[in-house]
Amino acid sequence: MSREIHIFDTTLRDGEQSPGFSMSLGQKLRVARVLKELNVDIIEAGFPAASPGDFDAVHAVASEIHGPVIAGLCRTIPRDIERTAQALEPAEKARIHTFIATSPIHRREKLNMSKGEVLVSAVNGVKMASELCKDVEFSAEDGIRTEREYLAEVLQAVIEAGATTLNIPDTVGYSTPTEMYELFSWLSKNVPGIENVRMSTHCHNDLGLAVANSLAAVEGGASQIECAINGIGERAGNCALEEVVMALRTRSDRYDAQVNIDTTRLISASHLLAAVTGNFVPRNKAIVGENAFAHEAGIHQHGMLASRETYEIMKPQDVGLQDSQLILGKHSGRHAVVDRAKAMGYTLEEGEISAIMERFKALADVKKRVFDSDLEAIITGSQTGTVGGPWSLNWLSVVSRINGESEPTASLTLAHEDGTTNTQTGEGDGPVEAMVHALEQVTEKRIKVLSLAMRSISLGEDAQGEASMRATVDGVEYSGHGLSTDIVAACAEALLEIINRATRAAEKVGQSNAA
Numbered sequence: 001m002s003r004e005i006h007i008f009d010t011t012l013r014d015g016e017q018s019p020g021f022s023m024s025l026g027q028k029l030r031v032a033r034v035l036k037e038l039n040v041d042i043i044e045a046g047f048p049a050a051s052p053g054d055f056d057a058v059h060a061v062a063s064e065i066h067g068p069v070i071a072g073l074c075r076t077i078p079r080d081i082e083r084t085a086q087a088l089e090p091a092e093k094a095r096i097h098t099f100i101a102t103s104p105i106h107r108r109e110k111l112n113m114s115k116g117e118v119l120v121s122a123v124n125g126v127k128m129a130s131e132l133c134k135d136v137e138f139s140a141e142d143g144i145r146t147e148r149e150y151l152a153e154v155l156q157a158v159i160e161a162g163a164t165t166l167n168i169p170d171t172v173g174y175s176t177p178t179e180m181y182e183l184f185s186w187l188s189k190n191v192p193g194i195e196n197v198r199m200s201t202h203c204h205n206d207l208g209l210a211v212a213n214s215l216a217a218v219e220g221g222a223s224q225i226e227c228a229i230n231g232i233g234e235r236a237g238n239c240a241l242e243e244v245v246m247a248l249r250t251r252s253d254r255y256d257a258q259v260n261i262d263t264t265r266l267i268s269a270s271h272l273l274a275a276v277t278g279n280f281v282p283r284n285k286a287i288v289g290e291n292a293f294a295h296e297a298g299i300h301q302h303g304m305l306a307s308r309e310t311y312e313i314m315k316p317q318d319v320g321l322q323d324s325q326l327i328l329g330k331h332s333g334r335h336a337v338v339d340r341a342k343a344m345g346y347t348l349e350e351g352e353i354s355a356i357m358e359r360f361k362a363l364a365d366v367k368k369r370v371f372d373s374d375l376e377a378i379i380t381g382s383q384t385g386t387v388g389g390p391w392s393l394n395w396l397s398v399v400s401r402i403n404g405e406s407e408p409t410a411s412l413t414l415a416h417e418d419g420t421t422n423t424q425t426g427e428g429d430g431p432v433e434a435m436v437h438a439l440e441q442v443t444e445k446r447i448k449v450l451s452l453a454m455r456s457i458s459l460g461e462d463a464q465g466e467a468s469m470r471a472t473v474d475g476v477e478y479s480g481h482g483l484s485t486d487i488v489a490a491c492a493e494a495l496l497e498i499i500n501r502a503t504r505a506a507e508k509v510g511q512s513n514a515a
């Protein structure tokens with residue numbers, strides 16, 4: 001009988017803690033809902049002792065998401081463990097995930113602790129955690145670079161102290177697949193009691209080997225894989241959930257293992273995370289990149305026409321892609337859009353359909369065809385908060401100049417939810433800068449653009465451009481997205497999302513100060 005491999009998702013912890021991937025509480029909840037729909041076994045929702053925001057996020061996920069186990073990370077120190085247990089208190093199924101580094105370099109340089117002291121801290125941490133929660137995972141941070149005999153001694157001691165899952169991370173992405181296989185096989189045979197607990201792998205991608213190493217660990221005896229959507233995580237990231245899951249499934253002949261993931265939701269999960277964090281997935285990314293199921297070379301197309309299996313090892317439908325793009329246009333109605341969205345893996349709530357239809361109709365008016373990717377951008381835009389907010393763009397006119405006497409200018413009119421409108425003109429080195437200056441005048445905010453990425457959402461000359469921006473508003477950093485067939489308008493929409501977020505955040509602070 002094939003082995004069941006648990007998928008432990010750390011998008012909201014290891015992923016979220018990496019630069020450029022931070023999420024608000026609302027965004028974390030959206031991702032957590034998608035993880036539940038994917039049917040991951042465990043959601044690591046955060047590191048409660050790290051900050052009050054992390055605590056609140058873990059608490060909110062534990063309160064709302066039922067089905068998967070909700071895990072919180074903590075060091076092996078009592079204060080961390082207590083906070084984690086408190087954050088997980090509302091969870092239907094909770095796991096305390098406690099860790100301490102075991103490798104010589106971490107013991108010496110980071111912890112300044114002896115082998116014996118690390119062992120005592122690990123055992124005490126696991127004992128305390130297991131008094132508060134019956135499901136306890138222990139991670140030997142930098143386990144891969146730890147002396148084998150000592151690692152085995154620590155693992156045996158924490159099993160005796162109550163650990164139910166043992167994670168041996170490749171914290172720095174240093175291992176190779178052969179080494180992983182050998183280490184896990186060796187631990188399976190040399191740690192008394194290990195047959196009664198689950199062995200887990202957590203691989204970082206510094207050498208691009210995270211997925212290969214995780215698969216090798218499974219061959220060596222691991223039955224839990226820690227991974228993240230789109231492979232996000234510290235530095236070069238973690239093992240990519242979509243890749244490792246599809247590898248286990250596609251090569252079940254080799255791994256004889258099964259996972260509980262609903263793979264038809266992989267694409268929508270990947271795209272939602274990208275939209276929420278403002279980080280595009282590269283076109284050529286395995287499984288979820290736009291080119292993953294695209295064939296252009298004549299020989300390949302010929303082969304595909306003769307038999308799909310000549311050039312495709314997976315079916316696009318298995319990861320949530322449609323075979324062909326449905327052509328939606330300005331004559332399409334609500335039913336067609338809702339049906340199409342459903343087929344793409346998005347269940348639209350009654351309350352959001354009108355806003356999506358409004359944007360869909362506006363786009364269909366300027367485009368001949370609305371592709372799946374256009375529709376998806378509209379949906380994820382509305383779900384990540386593009387629609388709504390005090391300010392909206394009514395009108396924009398931009399003048400670009402090359403080698404001209406005067407600077408480029410941008411004039412725009414914003415409508416405010418209080419019913420007023422305001423028109424201003426800005427100048428700048430380029431049209432985007434001019435537009436930023438006009439926005440600053442209308443909203444009376446100080447805006448500093450930190451990054452701007454543009455990509456074409458669909459095909460053809462009338463394709464929509466998606467702008468993904470990060471900017472500070474009065475010194476606080478936010479991210480936003482904008483979508484338009486005009487790229488300066490897409491940037492204006494992205495900045496308006498940012499300004500609206502900043503305005504809402506300032507209102508909240510004002511309310512809590514007044515209370």
Ligand code: KIV
Nearest residue numbers: 099139141142169171
């Ligand atoms: O990379 C790592 O070692 C970790 C542990 C805390 C699990 O993220």
Ligand code: ZN
Nearest residue numbers: 014171202234
């Ligand atoms: Zn990690």
